[in-house]
Amino acid sequence: MTDPHALRRTPLTSVHERLGAMLTGFAGWLMPLRYGSETAEHNAVRTAAGLFDLSHMGEITVTGPQAAAALDYALVGQPSALAPGRARYTMICAPDGGIIDDLIVYRLSEDEFLVVANAANTPAVFQALADRAGEKDARVADRTADYALIALQGPHAERILAPLTDADLAGVKYYASYPATVAGTSVLLARTGYTGEDGFELFTPPEQAERVWDALSAAGAADGLVPAGLAARDTLRLEAGMPLYGHELGPDLTPFDAGLGRVVKLDKPGDFVGRAALAERAGAAPQRELVGLVGRSRRVPRHGYEVLWDEAACGKVTSGAPSPTLGKPIAMAYVTPGAALQARQSERDGEHDRLAVDVRGSAEPADLVPLPFYRRPA
Secondary structure: OOOOOEEEEOOOOHHHOOOEEEEEEEEEEEEEOOOOHHHHHHHHHHHHHEEEEEEOOOEEEEOOOHHHHHHHHOOOOHHHHHHHHHOEEEEEOOOOEEEEEEEEEEEEOOEEEEEEEEEEHHHHHHHHHHHHOOOOEEEEEEEHHOOOEEEEEOHEEEEEEEHEOOHHHHHOOOOEEEEEEEOOOOEEEEEOOOOOOOEEEEEEHHHHHHHHHHHHHHHHHOEEEEEEOOHHHHHHHHHHOOEEEOOOOOOOOOOOOOOOOOHHOOOOOHHHHHHHHHHHHOOOOOOOOEEEEEEOOOOOOOOOOOOEEEEEEEEEEEEEEEEEEOOOOEEEEEOOOOHHHHHHHHHOOOOOOOOEEEEOOOOOOOOEEEEOOOOOOO
């Protein structure tokens, strides 16, 4: 077991301890898994709001006159096309097209970008960005220690945050970010998240994180706001069909495998790392397809379980959990294109007994469904 004393503490760890959270090691950090019932935390985010500590995420800045050009070369997207104040989901790939990490890039100004990486991949992303900047007039810096990251997610998020900030929240678009003041603290306020709900992420000075957290908690107490941990965050993102690195994404997969080829801008000017491999993959027949599965029994498909078509293996589950919103087990899985095609046809024909997941030796029937499993009401 990981020695908890060897794990990095976030600026909010003392808050989690005070709230009685179950803490666990995650990507080298001591993080709250749950505060009580993870199902209750999940449901609060769907119906009211949840408060998350995401300070384990990596923050990397790329600055300088050629920052945009450096990122265009390093990433599969086109950050140079972003207007200041906007953000975009993208990926950084190896020369063979394999995914090093999925990222959100915020353009803070003409010559300044903030790249948010997954915690476990931050060193690899930083090194790749630094190497790929090469001789360009751009500086790459790991600024993870300079930020606490607090996420307020859920349908009540805007009205909870509004009394605490000078920002016009109604004017903050999805995937936009603005400097703002929250509870008297200067933050970068972004309308982004990983739950499938509306909400905000606040990049906060570490020394002010507890103040901001407490102010949000007090403001949302009468509105159903609860602290939420990693367990609820995982079931929320799974219902929303959002990929997780190490599960739906990895070095042996390209964005096209994950059904995310749209993030690859093959038509952008100039070269970028992985262009040739990704162009070849874009024109090739798919070898696997990422699909959604809903279990027809109560047994839960888990990561690594085999998917069966007519009792023969046709793929593997990448993520699975009980869905609090649907009240059924759900999973994402990579399957062969042929099996996916046959399963859809069988669903149309009313046949529901040919697709299954091997759950500890038992073939549990499942239905193939479109992703995501859940979309928030308009």
